Amino acid sequence: MSVRDAFTRPARLAARAPYxxxxxxxxxxxxxxxxxxxxxxxxxxxxxxxxxxxxxxVAAIKAAFAALSLDNFRLLVSDDLYVLSYLRSLLVAxxxxxILLLIGYPIAYGMARLPRTWQPVAMMLVIVPFWTSxxxxxxxxxxxxxxxxxxxxxxxxxHLVSTPVVWLSTDGAMYxxxxxxxxxxxxxxxxATLAKMxxxxxxxxxxxxxxxxxxxxxxTFPLSLPGVAAGVLLCFIPIVGEFVIPDLLAGSDSLMIGQxxxxxxxxxxxxxxxxxxxxxxxxxxxxxLLLYERMQRRQLERA
Amino acid sequence: xGRAWQMAEELSNPEPQAGATADSALPEPDSEASAPPAKSxxxxxxxxxxxxxxxxxxxxxxxxxxxxxxxxxxxxDALSLDIRAGEFFALLGPSGCGKTTLLRMLAGFETPDExxxxxxxxxxxxMPPHLRPVNMMFQHYALFPHLNVRDNIAFxxxxxxxxxxxxxxxxxxxVALVKLDGLEKRKPDQLSxxxxxxxxxxxxxxxxxxxxxxxxxxxxxxxxxxxxxQFELMALQRRLGTTFVIVTHDQExxxxxxxxxxxxxxxxxxxxxxxxxxxxxxxxxxxAEFVGDVNIFEGEIESREAGxxxxxxxxxxxxxxxxxxxxxxxxxxxxxxxxxxxxxxxxGPAVDDSHTHAINRxxxxxxxxxxxxxxxxxxxxxxxxxxxxxxxxxTARLDLDAYSAGQRVVAWFTPDDCVVLEP
Numbered sequence: 001m002s003v004r005d006a007f008t009r010p011a012r013l014a015a016r017a018p019y020x021x022x023x024x025x026x027x028x029x030x031x032x033x034x035x036x037x038x039x040x041x042x043x044x045x046x047x048x049x050x051x052x053x054x055x056x057x058v059a060a061i062k063a064a065f066a067a068l069s070l071d072n073f074r075l076l077v078s079d080d081l082y083v084l085s086y087l088r089s090l091l092v093a094x095x096x097x098x099i100l101l102l103i104g105y106p107i108a109y110g111m112a113r114l115p116r117t118w119q120p121v122a123m124m125l126v127i128v129p130f131w132t133s134x135x136x137x138x139x140x141x142x143x144x145x146x147x148x149x150x151x152x153x154x155x156x157x158x159h160l161v162s163t164p165v166v167w168l169s170t171d172g173a174m175y176x177x178x179x180x181x182x183x184x185x186x187x188x189x190x191x192a193t194l195a196k197m198x199x200x201x202x203x204x205x206x207x208x209x210x211x212x213x214x215x216x217x218x219x220t221f222p223l224s225l226p227g228v229a230a231g232v233l234l235c236f237i238p239i240v241g242e243f244v245i246p247d248l249l250a251g252s253d254s255l256m257i258g259q260x261x262x263x264x265x266x267x268x269x270x271x272x273x274x275x276x277x278x279x280x281x282x283x284x285x286x287x288x289l290l291l292y293e294r295m296q297r298r299q300l301e302r303a
Numbered sequence: 304x305g306r307a308w309q310m311a312e313e314l315s316n317p318e319p320q321a322g323a324t325a326d327s328a329l330p331e332p333d334s335e336a337s338a339p340p341a342k343s344x345x346x347x348x349x350x351x352x353x354x355x356x357x358x359x360x361x362x363x364x365x366x367x368x369x370x371x372x373x374x375x376x377x378x379x380d381a382l383s384l385d386i387r388a389g390e391f392f393a394l395l396g397p398s399g400c401g402k403t404t405l406l407r408m409l410a411g412f413e414t415p416d417e418x419x420x421x422x423x424x425x426x427x428x429x430m431p432p433h434l435r436p437v438n439m440m441f442q443h444y445a446l447f448p449h450l451n452v453r454d455n456i457a458f459x460x461x462x463x464x465x466x467x468x469x470x471x472x473x474x475x476x477x478v479a480l481v482k483l484d485g486l487e488k489r490k491p492d493q494l495s496x497x498x499x500x501x502x503x504x505x506x507x508x509x510x511x512x513x514x515x516x517x518x519x520x521x522x523x524x525x526x527x528x529x530x531x532x533q534f535e536l537m538a539l540q541r542r543l544g545t546t547f548v549i550v551t552h553d554q555e556x557x558x559x560x561x562x563x564x565x566x567x568x569x570x571x572x573x574x575x576x577x578x579x580x581x582x583x584x585x586x587x588x589x590x591a592e593f594v595g596d597v598n599i600f601e602g603e604i605e606s607r608e609a610g611x612x613x614x615x616x617x618x619x620x621x622x623x624x625x626x627x628x629x630x631x632x633x634x635x636x637x638x639x640x641x642x643x644x645x646x647x648x649x650x651g652p653a654v655d656d657s658h659t660h661a662i663n664r665x666x667x668x669x670x671x672x673x674x675x676x677x678x679x680x681x682x683x684x685x686x687x688x689x690x691x692x693x694x695x696x697x698t699a700r701l702d703l704d705a706y707s708a709g710q711r712v713v714a715w716f717t718p719d720d721c722v723v724l725e726p
Contacts, residue, residue, distance in 0.1 A: 198443075200441050205447075206431070207410055208462060208506070218458075
């Protein structure tokens, strides 16, 4: 074994560790979920059939395989409840991500233009809210937005409104909560791309006749697109599956897919349908992920 | 990052500062009243007509009493300089001397605190960069990584509303000018260093600027490529007739390409001269030592006779030197002599009665020999104590006259080869 092997072998093993992680903690559990999504509910423990019992022999396992069916997925497509939940999730994620981009980009841009010594400080300010539990922060918003909450008290004191306004349990409150919670995920990738941009590029643009605003749209923005893509995906994907924020801040008239899934699982105790919802959600989110993956690979190939 | 931010601030505050008019006491160019008004962007690109309104003695660019400070650091200290149309002008100096700051003020990325910058008689000191008929080639090229070669070159042309036909023709012309044919579709990261340098040059020339600024344009190239590119730059400048101002810390590069060189130190001009003048007639000890290699002996003027000074030095005896054109009347002086003007021989030059007294003969021992190929550098310890450097061209392949360390030699040079400077 050469000296070089002594270094590359552990390195190669380390490179494989993420795959092992993925198999153990994603692929295997996903296999279980996928299997349950093909089963039927039963009043039993666990609440579905068929069960695979390796002790009963080959014939029993064959029978169990034959009992699997796509019925649950047919239900998802045929029942408006699920289709509407999916659509609402996509819509909420799209609107929230747009707001996040509109707010996050100027903040990230401002941070990247700060003097070098101030940039780490700004970075800390973005990250600090993470030090408090996510749930506590959402409950804090409930306190602020509720009927006799801080916001209404201030508005009443300033005589801007005469009666308390209903903030809580509205879509507005939900968007506020989502944007507030996900803002760092939008800012950080944007900041990373903007901060590493060579300031000489902007000087070159202005030297070649581009006024400051033109230089931004012709140079800064196109060069920040990888950061935009990263930020958008980092926000869009988890927001689609978001459960806590809509459950606590939004009204109960229309549900996001995460809430529907929770209801199926815990209220209806229908594990197979809940699993089918989860599998379909994953398939839905795989599309933007694969697009992003392809874009990144193209970028790497160019560099 | 700070630079770009600062630039953005300057762009949004184009109102002139008080400093711009502080020097109004200076004589103004006669033609200033008839100077053309500030050009619109579209006009700035048209082929520049001869400007008959401007008298020939008015330079293309006049820098008048410009001051620039960064905090307490005075980067440019009351600097005045004229650059003529069609000149290849070099700003040369050690790092931190202010040459880049001066260039950035010409481009508009920095604004002078005081003084005026007149281009064709119009003060552009406070004009934002995107309105100036001046272009710059950046040190690391600053090519737009998301645009291909063609779009990089066309970037400046699209800003002035050229028709597609004109634009295509101009891009093709520029591509041919810098020999980039066939590479138009490549992105900057698919090009070699030399090719990138050409794209940057083509991009900066595409708008046909009245003044092209080059910030260390060849620093990123390796030595061989750099030398070839220097001659291409010169040929290009002669062909286009555009005024080039180049910033460089490489004196050989400045001497090679430039018609005139301004040597800068600590924000001030030390000397503005042709390369030959700079080397053979440096105005100060600092310039003599900065440009090329030099031997310097401090001494006192002993006597003056028939255009000759006799200078008594502590370590090299009495030297006969030519009287300077502008004697300063001081007794303490420096005598500077370039190493290649110092000849070595075993016995000294043949004694000719009429010239004997006029030739400096210094005896000593060779202490160091460095063979550099084209020349050999010798270090001689003079009997007077001084160290003297001499460089001799290796004009024959089998050089029988080579000296070796420890050998006794006579170093000699004529009074005309010496320059008298203030210590």
